[in-house]
Amino acid sequence: MNPLLLFLIPILPLFGGVINVCFGSRLPHRLVSGLSVAAVSGSFLLATLLWPLGSGEGTRVVLFSWLKSAGFQADVGILFDPLAAVMTLMVTGVATLIHLYAAGYMAEDESPARFFALLNLFVFAMLCIVLADNLLFLFLGWEGVGFCSYGLIGFWYRNSKNASAGRKAFIVTRIGDLFFAIALLWLFSAFGTVMIEQINARVAELDPLLLTGLTLLLLGGACGKSAQLPLMSWLPDAMAGPTPVSALIHAATMVTAGVYLLCRMFPLVSLSPTGMAAIALVGALTALYAASCALAQREIKRVLAYSTMSQIGYMFLAVGVGTVSGAMFHLLTHAFFKALLFMGAGCVIHLAGGENDIYRMGGLKEKSPQVFWLFLVGILCLAGTPLTGGFFSKDAILLTAFAAGDGFYATLWGIGVLTAGLTSFYSFRLLYLVFFGTARQAGQGHAPSPLMLWTLPPLALLGLCTGLLNLPHLFGGHEWLTLWLGQPMAEMLPVGTEIGLLFLMLIFFVGGWVIAHVRYRTFPGDEQAGWRSFLLSGWQADRVYELILLRPYRAICRFCWQGGDKALIDGVMEGLARLCLHWGDYVRRLSNGQVAFYLQGFAWGLLLIVGWFLLASVK
Amino acid sequence: MIVPLEHVLYLSAILFLLGLGCVLARRNLIMILIGVEIMLNAVGLTLVGASAFWQQIDGQIMVVFLMAMTSAEVSISLAMVVYLNRRKGTVDVRAFDELRG
Amino acid sequence: MATVLFYLLGLVTVIATLLAITRRNPVHAVIYLVNSFFALALLFYLLGAPLVAAWEVIIYAGAIMVLFLFIIMMLELAPTPEADRMGPTWWQWLPVLLLALALVGCTLMLIGVDAGVAQGVPRWYATPRDFGFALFGKYALAVEVVSFQLLFAAVGAFYVGKPERKRRQKKEEGA
Numbered sequence: 035m036n037p038l039l040l041f042l043i044p045i046l047p048l049f050g051g052v053i054n055v056c057f058g059s060r061l062p063h064r065l066v067s068g069l070s071v072a073a074v075s076g077s078f079l080l081a082t083l084l085w086p087l088g089s090g091e092g093t094r095v096v097l098f099s100w101l102k103s104a105g106f107q108a109d110v111g112i113l114f115d116p117l118a119a120v121m122t123l124m125v126t127g128v129a130t131l132i133h134l135y136a137a138g139y140m141a142e143d144e145s146p147a148r149f150f151a152l153l154n155l156f157v158f159a160m161l162c163i164v165l166a167d168n169l170l171f172l173f174l175g176w177e178g179v180g181f182c183s184y185g186l187i188g189f190w191y192r193n194s195k196n197a198s199a200g201r202k203a204f205i206v207t208r209i210g211d212l213f214f215a216i217a218l219l220w221l222f223s224a225f226g227t228v229m230i231e232q233i234n235a236r237v238a239e240l241d242p243l244l245l246t247g248l249t250l251l252l253l254g255g256a257c258g259k260s261a262q263l264p265l266m267s268w269l270p271d272a273m274a275g276p277t278p279v280s281a282l283i284h285a286a287t288m289v290t291a292g293v294y295l296l297c298r299m300f301p302l303v304s305l306s307p308t309g310m311a312a313i314a315l316v317g318a319l320t321a322l323y324a325a326s327c328a329l330a331q332r333e334i335k336r337v338l339a340y341s342t343m344s345q346i347g348y349m350f351l352a353v354g355v356g357t358v359s360g361a362m363f364h365l366l367t368h369a370f371f372k373a374l375l376f377m378g379a380g381c382v383i384h385l386a387g388g389e390n391d392i393y394r395m396g397g398l399k400e401k402s403p404q405v406f407w408l409f410l411v412g413i414l415c416l417a418g419t420p421l422t423g424g425f426f427s428k429d430a431i432l433l434t435a436f437a438a439g440d441g442f443y444a445t446l447w448g449i450g451v452l453t454a455g456l457t458s459f460y461s462f463r464l465l466y467l468v469f470f471g472t473a474r475q476a477g478q479g480h481a482p483s484p485l486m487l488w489t490l491p492p493l494a495l496l497g498l499c500t501g502l503l504n505l506p507h508l509f510g511g512h513e514w515l516t517l518w519l520g521q522p523m524a525e526m527l528p529v530g531t532e533i534g535l536l537f538l539m540l541i542f543f544v545g546g547w548v549i550a551h552v553r554y555r556t557f558p559g560d561e562q563a564g565w566r567s568f569l570l571s572g573w574q575a576d577r578v579y580e581l582i583l584l585r586p587y588r589a590i591c592r593f594c595w596q597g598g599d600k601a602l603i604d605g606v607m608e609g610l611a612r613l614c615l616h617w618g619d620y621v622r623r624l625s626n627g628q629v630a631f632y633l634q635g636f637a638w639g640l641l642l643i644v645g646w647f648l649l650a651s652v653k
Numbered sequence: 654m655i656v657p658l659e660h661v662l663y664l665s666a667i668l669f670l671l672g673l674g675c676v677l678a679r680r681n682l683i684m685i686l687i688g689v690e691i692m693l694n695a696v697g698l699t700l701v702g703a704s705a706f707w708q709q710i711d712g713q714i715m716v717v718f719l720m721a722m723t724s725a726e727v728s729i730s731l732a733m734v735v736y737l738n739r740r741k742g743t744v745d746v747r748a749f750d751e752l753r754g
Numbered sequence: 755m756a757t758v759l760f761y762l763l764g765l766v767t768v769i770a771t772l773l774a775i776t777r778r779n780p781v782h783a784v785i786y787l788v789n790s791f792f793a794l795a796l797l798f799y800l801l802g803a804p805l806v807a808a809w810e811v812i813i814y815a816g817a818i819m820v821l822f823l824f825i826i827m828m829l830e831l832a833p834t835p836e837a838d839r840m841g842p843t844w845w846q847w848l849p850v851l852l853l854a855l856a857l858v859g860c861t862l863m864l865i866g867v868d869a870g871v872a873q874g875v876p877r878w879y880a881t882p883r884d885f886g887f888a889l890f891g892k893y894a895l896a897v898e899v900v901s902f903q904l905l906f907a908a909v910g911a912f913y914v915g916k917p918e919r920k921r922r923q924k925k926e927e928g929a
Contacts, residue, residue, distance in 0.1 A: 627750030725907030
């Protein structure tokens with residue numbers, strides 16, 4: 035098989051996107067969406083066919099040299115190693131289903147060309163991140179993802195709230211991008227290359243302090259894209275975009291990019307204990323924070339958004355405790371069930387007649403049993419119900435964290451377990467509020483189109499069964515994914531401990547479920563307690579930012595504007611101008627049109643010259 | 654040299670200043686031009702004096718050019734005087750102040 | 755002798771100029787100026803520039819000053835005859851007379867100076883031969899430039915001096 039075919043994987047969506055950009059507005063609606071679906075599914079087929087190329091060391095192919103100057107080289111090259119292969123397959127697969135879903139969801143929209151073009155470009159940019167063999171090319175995709183997310187989150191830009199959500203996503207992730215860009219330049223100055231393979235092979239040469247700095251910078255970049263503390267505030271607002279976009283951002287692209295970057299640079303990251311601890315800490319704290327916020331959210335998509343943040347936190351924790359396979363495993367299962375949940379949520383919103391608030395839903399189980407069962411699968415996976423994919427992947431991470439031993443990681447493990455309990459609670463709360471109880475929605479909903487509905491079962495199946503990919507030994511599995519990624523096997527804990535931990539997890543899961551069952555089995559009425567609004571607003575994160583960042587920034591800006599620009603610069607300029615004007619009024623009188631007066635000027639000049647000569651000769 | 658060069662220069666300086674005084678003091682266009690002529694002649698005297706001092710002919714040549722230039726200047730400026738007089742009916746420079754700022 | 759002459763002539767020049775620039779009547783001013791220029795021409799001669807002295811008289815005192823007189827008369831700038839009806843009084847004439855006398859005296863003394871030259875006092879002066887060689891050899895280009903300037907001046911004077919009405923007519927015909 036020609037390895038160059040690998041390039042078709044990103045190029046197909048690019049091609050689809052470019053065609054839609056150029057001609058989409060003149061093409062019929064169905065052709066636009068069909069083209070974009072075809073492009074992405076073509077990538078998916080290719081990724082499947084070319085899977086063998088990713089085994090072992092992987093395949094590296096270069097299409098052409100992008101930038102080349104003395105000592106610096108960046109190619110448009112692809113590194114298709116096991117990690118990239120898994121990621122590519124997941125991205126293209128999930129993206130294909132989401133595209134199909136979007137074709138149904140956006141059937142009535144007025145500018146499908148823009149939507150599908152951006153969607154395709156989004157996938158293209160993500161594939162650049164996944165496949166790039168050097169950091170500069172990766173950075174190109176990284177920025178592309180940022181741009182496309184901006185365009186898609188603010189897709190319905192006529193509503194200023196949506197537009198500002200898009201801007202927020204763009205700006206907040208841009209802060210992370212800055213860290214990544216610094217790391218990129220620093221890496222180049224340290225190694226003289228931006229090739230991922232070469233950097234990873236030569237990390238041992240580096241000074242530990244430098245390594246820690248680089249790791250923290252990469253973490254900063256990853257935090258921005260993956261919506262981790264403290265750069266998380268854009269993600270809940272990103273719900274302003276159309277539902278397929280949310281699904282794409284949360285499942286296949288964008289937020290997983292940060293995790294993927296850390297996995298890609300794992301040989302570098304893993305050498306810095308401080309950096310690893312920071313990654314784990316950020317992950318665990320974000321997981322807890324987001325789960326707590328999800329407890330009180332009212333909008334269905336915001337609940338899911340916070341759950342995404344929380345699950346990505348688990349992935350960071352996994353990277354931080356040193357298990358790339360755990361992170362990738364959770365990334366895969368999460369991608370499947372989160373896409374399922376979001377697309378399910380889209381169906382739910384259609385069923386509820388465009389209602390977003392879960393307190394105004396309810397009783398949808400009778401209305402559409404199919405949606406209920408599919409959504410239930412997603413919820414079960416999210417909550418970590420035993421034997422679903424989400425259970426195994428989450429469990430693997432927590433076990434590794436526990437096995438890491440010392441007090442710090444044990445605390446993180448504790449946070450993880452607590453978060454698992456919270457996750458279980460809010461998942462079932464969502465389920466109960468939406469599907470059980472009495473119908474509270476005002477509008478008359480309509481059933482989702484078949485195209486939307488039929489994209490869900492494959493995801494449900496995948497979400498349930500991905501656990502088999504990396505089944506731990508305890509359950510008689512062989513950790514196939516870990517083998518494929520060439521990662522070391524998880525440390526074997528004593529079987530008794532492991533069973534005990536699993537049991538603990540189970541207790542937390544059941545506990546969350548039971549509390550949710552008791553409280554939300556029947557609708558409890560609107561809840562407006564103070565701590566709820568605190569959680570609802572995401573711990574007042576926006577207000578905190580307002581206080582500690584925006585206010586000082588605005589103050590500085592106002593100072594620069596009023597003090598610097600207006601008072602100082604304008605003042606000086608206008609003062610000078612006024613001075614010139616004022617004096618000019620006097621000087622103007624010199625130009626009185628009298629020839630004699632001008633001649634006198636000559637004479638004075640002559641006197642000056644003669645006087646000068648006289649002075650010079652006297653000396 | 655019949656007299657020290659300084660004395661020639663003194664004389665020409667006096668003449669030049671007289672011309673300058675005329676240019677500055679008089680309001681009659683004709684008189685101003687006469688002042689200019691005096692100044693030019695003072696310069697000519699300097700050149701001739703210098704020529705005599707160094708016993709070089711170049712100074713005198715300069716005076717010839719000076720004269721040629723003066724005749725050109727006078728012809729133009731007198732034509733201007735005629736023109737200006739035709740416009741305003743006077744040769745008083747105070748009347749011509751259209752360039753007032 | 756020549757030295758004395760120089761100072762005398764210098765005095766004449768200064769006084770004549772002083773009188774010239776203080777006259778109310780431009781005609782008088784021009785006449786005094788001609789006087790001054792004659793003295794200046796003699797000075798030139800004393801300083802070894804006979805040719806320049808000659809041209810000073812011909813061009814300056816002769817041509818340029820006459821041109822001034824023409825213009826003054828053409829524009830009727832001189833005070834009207836009523837102002838001068840009684841004729842010039844003697845004290846009005848006195849300065850001119852004195853100046854003229856001084857000039858004459860100086861000229862006479864010049865002859866004495868030349869006698870001194872004849873007695874063998876070596877005195878440098880530019881011969882017309884030297885002058886010609888320098889003017890048309892070393893300064894040939896400058897001569898050409900100056901001649902162009904004179905041409906332009908003639909054309910310019912012709913244009914400026916033309917009556918307005920005629921000029922406008924010409925323009926309209928051209929258009």
